[in-house]
Amino acid sequence: MTLLSIQLTRWLTQVAVWRLVGFVSTIVGLLCYGLSSSFNHLFGEWTMLKIFIYTIFSLFICLGNLFAMVCRHSTIIRFKAHCSFVVLAITSVYSYFADKLVNGKPDAYSLISCAAFAMMSLSLSRQTQCGFEVDLFYFFMGSLIVLLMKINLALAIVGVGFCYALVILRSSLANSNIGIQDDQVDLTDAVVLGVNHLAQSLVPTNIDATTRDLSESTSAHVDNAIMMQRQLCRGEFFDGVKDRSKDWWEGCNRPDFPESEFRKCFRMSKSTFDTICQHLDSAVTKKNTMLRDAIPVRQRVAVCICRLATGDPLREVSKRFGLGISTCHKLVLEVCSAIKTVLIPEFLRWPDEAGMEKTKVEFEALSGIPNVGGSMHTTHIPIIAPKSNVNAYFNKRHTERNQKTCYSITVQGVVDSEGVFRDVCIGWPGSLSDEQVLEKSALYQRASRGSLKEVWVVGNSGHPLMEGVLVPYTHQNLTWTQHAFNEKVGEIQGVAKEAFARLKGRWSCLQKRTEVKLEDLPALLGACCVLHNICEMMNEEMDPTWKYDIFDDQMVAENGIRSNSAVQARDHIAHYLLHHGRAGTAFS
DSSP states (O other): OOHHHHHHHHHHTBHHHHHHHHHHHHHHHHHHHHHSHHHHHHHOSOOHHHHHHHHHHHHHHHHHHHTGGGGTTOOOHHHHHHHHHHHHHHHHHHHHHHHTTTTSOOOHHHHHHHHHHHHHHHHHHHHOOSSOHHHHHHHHHHHHHHHHHHHOTTHHHHHHHHHHHHHHHHHHHHHTTOOOBOSSOOOTTOOOEEEEOOTTOOEEESGGGGSOOHHHHHHHHHHHHHHHHHHHHTTOTTTTSOOOOOHHHHHHTSTTSOHHHHHHHHSSOHHHHHHHHHHHHHHHOOOOOSSOOOOOHHHHHHHHHHHHHHOOOHHHHHHHHTOOHHHHHHHHHHHHHHIIIIIHHHHSOOOOHHHHHHHHHHHHHHHSOTTEEEEEEEEEEEEOOOSSSGGGGBOHHHHHHHTSOOEEEEEEEEEOTTSOEEEEEEEEETTSOHHHHHHTSHHHHHHHTTOSTTOEEEOOTTSOBBTTEEOOOOSSSOOHHHHHHHHHHHHHHHHHHHHHHHHHHHOGGGSSOOSSOGGGHHHHHHHHHHHHHHHHHTTOOOOGGGOOOOOOOOOOOTTOBOOHHHHHHHHHHHHHHHHTTOSOGGGO
């Protein structure tokens, strides 16, 4: 797909385009119909009263088309019923008067008005979901073809071609999951997982947004029970379930299974896997039923970790474990939810006072910058184009670089000197910059309140300079002192980038688009971060074949300076590095 086609596709998704098309088409259609010979024949010569009534009617129609987005998600049945009735009445009257002119030939104004009304209907079908828009669209296209046939049967070919082009355009937009969004990015549907902590405490933000509704799970179990009951009544007890082989998993679960082979499949050693199973045992254990035995805890956890580690499709994972595809999908989501509930408080938390002092010492030994408590970076995870709010997730920079349409969600993480995640904010749409993602995180709120006392979180040029957040100089013509400071900041930033590279390298599911629903992704990505931390804490080695290079485009923050005191503190640190011989060999 060329860049021009990508831009054209994005242009067709803009609500302003369709709103303008609908508004202009409505004006053209009403104006031409008022000037047409058929209108004059039916209602006679224009008078002031007729002009006033027709103007008021036209005004209502134009305003209704211009503000159609107001009722785009309306679920009020009476409202939809009234709209449908009004449209039915208008089209019936239109058809009645049109039929009375069957012996006459329509003029150009009649043809233009009919074509304009068809475009108006297409615009409505792209903006609202009241149920009548598509019918209205086909009604006016049919009317246009009939009018052309009244003039000359050969002209019907032109009408059919025009109508066919409109139908193909509409179906193409619908099939490519291209929806109409507001001019401004709407983030109300974004599902976010934020984990931010004070010292020795866990304060998650927006966790409730990703907590799965228990009623959905209960409903699913009830549906399964009803289905099995029907199968029993028909004598079809599990006839539809294939005899799947569990040989692969049983081999992996044997004590004599080679450690190297186990690490290839699960990206961790057996001992680390056992530790995770022990922590999750109470959260994922299920009881046996009269119909079947529950899947063991180790197998449940193994399905999830194998899916995250290899990134293989669920069909392949299901074959390895001898389970159904839907079963594997449920297991992945259930275990990720359990990891979020059980393991995050223990393995993904802001360090306590002793841990923070250790981190400061190690970062200062690396860079010479004092009081650094974390290194921050934001990466993008590719996703399939969502069915709604698609513009918000469109990643323009990745699309332009790869020449392929890209949609993504963001993961902002703060890591310590050992590359362990201490704070994450997951799930904001990929169209947002690093600065905007930070502004929406709880870390930003804590920094703005001054809660990060005597602690610097080091960001990149895409983050703003503020209390608690230290970033490099971005203006032109830097001094030697500022260059030296940026060099040391880059060394700290390298810790975060390396952590994200190891995260994506170990968990291959983060490298490509997944079939997991958008609302379930934050919990899955959070689980990957927690499992990364466990592997790092257990000193799990990274196989060279897992190496992954991250490419996250950075843009200079629009509002790069938020605090004058932070500006002074940065200058002080830069001079401290230079005068104490920590600025690097190039500046000594």
